Amino acid sequence: MEKLLFDSHAHINYEKYTDGERAAVMGRVESSPVAFVLDVGFDMASSRLAARDAAAWPWCYAAVGVHPHDADAFTAADLAELRQLLKAPKVVALGEIGLDYYRDLSPRDRQRDAFRKQIRLALETGVPITIHDRDSGGETIQILKEEGAFSDARKAAFPPDAPGAIGAPDARVLLHCFSGSAEQAFEYIGLGCTISVAGPVTFKNNKKTARVAAEIPLSRLLIETDAPYLTPEPLRGRPNEPVNVELVARKIAELRGISYEETAAATLANARRFFRI
Numbered sequence: 046m047e048k049l050l051f052d053s054h055a056h057i058n059y060e061k062y063t064d065g066e067r068a069a070v071m072g073r074v075e076s077s078p079v080a081f082v083l084d085v086g087f088d089m090a091s092s093r094l095a096a097r098d099a100a101a102w103p104w105c106y107a108a109v110g111v112h113p114h115d116a117d118a119f120t121a122a123d124l125a126e127l128r129q130l131l132k133a134p135k136v137v138a139l140g141e142i143g144l145d146y147y148r149d150l151s152p153r154d155r156q157r158d159a160f161r162k163q164i165r166l167a168l169e170t171g172v173p174i175t176i177h178d179r180d181s182g183g184e185t186i187q188i189l190k191e192e193g194a195f196s197d198a199r200k201a202a203f204p205p206d207a208p209g210a211i212g213a214p215d216a217r218v219l220l221h222c223f224s225g226s227a228e229q230a231f232e233y234i235g236l237g238c239t240i241s242v243a244g245p246v247t248f249k250n251n252k253k254t255a256r257v258a259a260e261i262p263l264s265r266l267l268i269e270t271d272a273p274y275l276t277p278e279p280l281r282g283r284p285n286e287p288v289n290v291e292l293v294a295r296k297i298a299e300l301r302g303i304s305y306e307e308t309a310a311a312t313l314a315n316a317r318r319f320f321r322i
């Protein structure tokens with residue numbers, strides 16, 4: 046089996062998996078074209094589990110962080126523990142962090158506070174940041190700007206852009222499961238962001254994400270499942286898994302008018318560069 050896909054955002058650490066279910070999901074990755082999976086933390090327990098998964102499986106890497114939903118419980122001790130977790134060689138990013146004003150599961154001032162503290166940790170440790178942004182009305186990007194996530198010093202810390210990029214320096218900020226317009230995507234790429242597209246790009250009425258996937262520079266595009274959520278067509282309605290990132294890649298290839306192999310190879314190379322794998 047040729048390994049040519051990178052699932053840049055999945056939750057193998059999903060808290061409702063039994064050990065058997067988690068092992069089955071991992072087994073299917075092993076016998077699939079998926080070369081790498083980033084297992085992304087959303088609270089302290091899932092961050093520890095992601096770090097453990099990454100240590101155990103050669104194809105698994107981890108991001109650690111506290112999601113805005115869990116921001117209310119975020120403590121100074123948690124921040125210190127994240128700093129420790131980031132020292133492991135296969136813990137490669139801070140995330141998913143950000144703001145969620147759609148579900149508002151934590152008070153907004155607590156969301157902002159947890160977000161700012163974790164951005165500062167990412168800048169201090171020099172790791173990529175994976176962003177969750179839902180209905181913040183631009184405040185997520187505003188806070189990233191205020192905290193210096195797009196500063197010249199941050200950009201200078203990373204290698205120069207791949208050929209074909211639109212000229213904006215790379216600040217290693219990934220907008221996970223991007224749901225904005227193509228215009229917004231270009232604006233954020235201009236700041237130094239990279240865009241990650243998930244299963245909704247396969248949904249029939251989702252013209253907005255289809256345009257994003259078709260039009261942004263290929264060098265700034267990553268693909269993901271956000272498994273077990275957001276299952277792509279034609280499997281919608283079932284639980285999602287990292288192996289389904291192939292369906293996202295095939296849809297993007299169709300939208301861009303390039304081959305599936307080219308799409309897979311480019312997004313694999315982009316993700317390896319982004320996470321330094």
Ligand SMILES: [Zn+2]
Binds near residue numbers: 054056085141271
């Ligand atoms: Zn997620």
